[in-house]
Amino acid sequence: MIKSDFWRAFVRNKGAVLGLVILIAIVVLAAFASVFFPGDPWEMATAPFQPPLSEDALLGSDMLGRDIASGIAHGARVSLLIGLTSTAAALAIGVTLGALAGFHGGKVDDAIMRFTELFQTIPNFVLAVVLVAIFTPSLTTIVAAIAIVSWPPLARLARAEFLSLRSREFVQAAITTGQSNTTIILRQILPNSLSPIIVSASLMVATAILLESSLSFLGLGDPNAMSWGYMIGAARTVIRQAWWMSVFPGLAIVLTVLALNLVGEGLNDALNPKLARSRG
Amino acid sequence: MSQFDLMRTPVETAAMNTPLLDVRGLSIALPPGADRPLAVDDLTFTLNPDEILCVVGESGSGKSMTAHAMMGLLPAPHVRVAGGSLLFKGKDVLAMPEAEQRSLRGGRIAMVFQEPMTALNPLMRVGRQIGESLREHTALPAPARRARVVELLAQVGLPNPAELAEAYPFRLSGGQRQRVMIAMALACQPDILIADEPTTALDVTTQKQILDLIRSIQAERHMGMMFITHDFGVVAEIAHRVAVMRHGKLVEYGAASDVLNRPQHPYTRQLIASVPHYIEHRDDHAKTGAPLLVADKVRKIFHVGGGLFKKSKEVIAGDDLSLTIHPGETVGLVGESGSGKSTLGRSIVGLIKPDSGRILFEGTDLLALDRKGFRPYRRAVQMVFQDPYASLNPRHRVGDIVAQGPVAFGEDRTRALTRARELLAMVGLDGSAADRFPHEFSGGQRQRIGIARALAMEPKLLVADEPVSALDVSVQGQVLELLDDIRRRLNLAMLFITHDLRVAAQVCDTIAVMRRGRIVEMGTAREVFTHPRDAYTRSLLDAIPGKSWHIPDDLQKIPAGAH
Structure with a gap:
């Protein structure tokens, strides 16, 4: 019954439903990329510089005759994979540190928060570029770099939630009934602090996809994986002659990020008890 | 036959003038899906000049809605007046144009x-x-x-x-x-003053001052006053006439002396019976054996504010607090907000670490123990919390909430859950309660769950921190009875923390009065109530609202120790 309440609130937000539909379409595209577009996206498929709606290439081809549509479908895999795994990694680091800081307070909190601020003082993108450049670009290093630059806001959020829930009476009751710290953190506080964390994580997937595209644009993407950022980066020199090479991957990024943001907003409406209550 | 009848100004003289406010058949509709269709249902009463009308009721009775309708504060469009009229000096407020209504509010009605x-x-x-x-x-x-x-x-x-x-x-x-x-x-020298529970958030001594002020201002200016409250003590203190509301309906309406001394409606009688009061014939607790808990010169200082370069301010919450609790004894810790009563309670259950002093439980100093050494004592000392809405994890089932403690101490989960059901039955909840979530229960029921959770640990000492202050009066009475019953059946010792001397009087054997981090007086309930030694205790007793009102004999509580 809590689940159906959640759905009703989520569906109420029309934008969120639209976002979810787009997102599902992109996931389907990524999952069946090799069915829709068999063969390697790096292989030459047709003549170079084919405009969109030409015979062999629906969205045109690039200067080496590679199919843009195939590149977008295969690139969706990389984008979603990197977006999700790097957010998961950032969640693991951020929520763990934030939870410990918020729960223990005092010196532990001070130490963890100073450490967090250290990361926050360095601009995200610069740090990501440096990390990827040092550890040679590959999917793993890109995911790690994005996770390392994105966890601080999650840590601060988790800390704030834990700090306020820590002093709630049900947590104090758990202490007086002798439950261990691990039980209290995992069973009592974490489920109650999850809503805002889920919302910002959904937005973080969008940020991660943008970060990955930016890295690929600069040539710091995984050289073996087709990616939207790489396609735009490669096409930028011929943007005046062949606009389709950069516009379609660009649209793919815009749509994905927009869909994620809409879904995040819908989640916020559905999970935020104050808004949920005001609808009744 | 009480002195109370003599204190009142005769209501009849006021009733001869035209009424200041005439509420006729007022109905206020709630949005569809609310627990009932009408918040206020066909309400009719009048307010005369130079009169204090007390509107009494529990939460959800519609008493505040009535006041809000008068002030145009209803949360439109969800809640709106569905029928009836509000006549101010013969003119219907609800039919007036918006501008005229505005000049009335704040000007003539405040x-x-x-x-x-x-x-x-x-x-x-x-x-x-x-x-x-x-x-x-x-x-x-x-x-x-x-x-x-x-x-x-x-x-x-x-x-x-x-x-x-x-x-x-x-x-x-x-x-x-x-x-x-x-x-x-x-x-703006209003004709009508509406006061919506103006003293509920205040300490007793402050409440008394404000009530005195309201009464004298009203008498001086001959205003009509509508005073909304849930406390019959306050009613006895200031009312000329009383309207009792329940579920949006007026159930009893009459002169204060009639309603207070000869209540007719069963609901009014129930409300008056649940007004906590000192029970005269209660036996003193026979202190037997070694003390269960001794707090010895417990001291706690909180540091407020401060930073890297700024010195923090010190607030003394506990200043050499000493207290003894014997097995089976209920000790009341009474004090106003900020007196440090909760600090002592929380120190005993181990939620706060005092700066110095000793807390001896059956002879062992709890403060000298480390985490591991303290753990066995967690079972023995349990706590019931103040806020029934915050003290239960909203995402856990009630059965789990009660069973979690024993499970943490290594008990088998299915056994603990069976035991949880037994305990829920013991605190007066039915069997299906274990499978439901806290939000499906009312405040009083939640507090019963909190008590069951504490009892699941089989404690010897229960620390109850304002367990009834968030509850309605009638529910308050039931929870107090439950606590009293349980501690007798299980021979529990209890530290009962409260700001309300009346509540303490009803359940405690011994009372300790706290002020500014110190215990100023400690003695049996009888001593403290009949022969208070400290000036502060006397001022607290003096501030109890409605103390000159004698609750009708047939509504008095049966003395707990008398049977």
């Missing part, structure tokens, strides 16, 4: 709210806030307005009114803010 902490704008000087309604409703020039503000502040008994007008609300105490609110309401 209102004082419950929460003095949130009713004032924190960023505006007190004097300007009072001046607002003068500017809105009168033609006074600015200097005259300022003079009037100072005069008003002086009238509500605030010291240094000229200086105080320049202060921001955060500098004032709760009682002072409520005085400012009253001054604001009086600014």
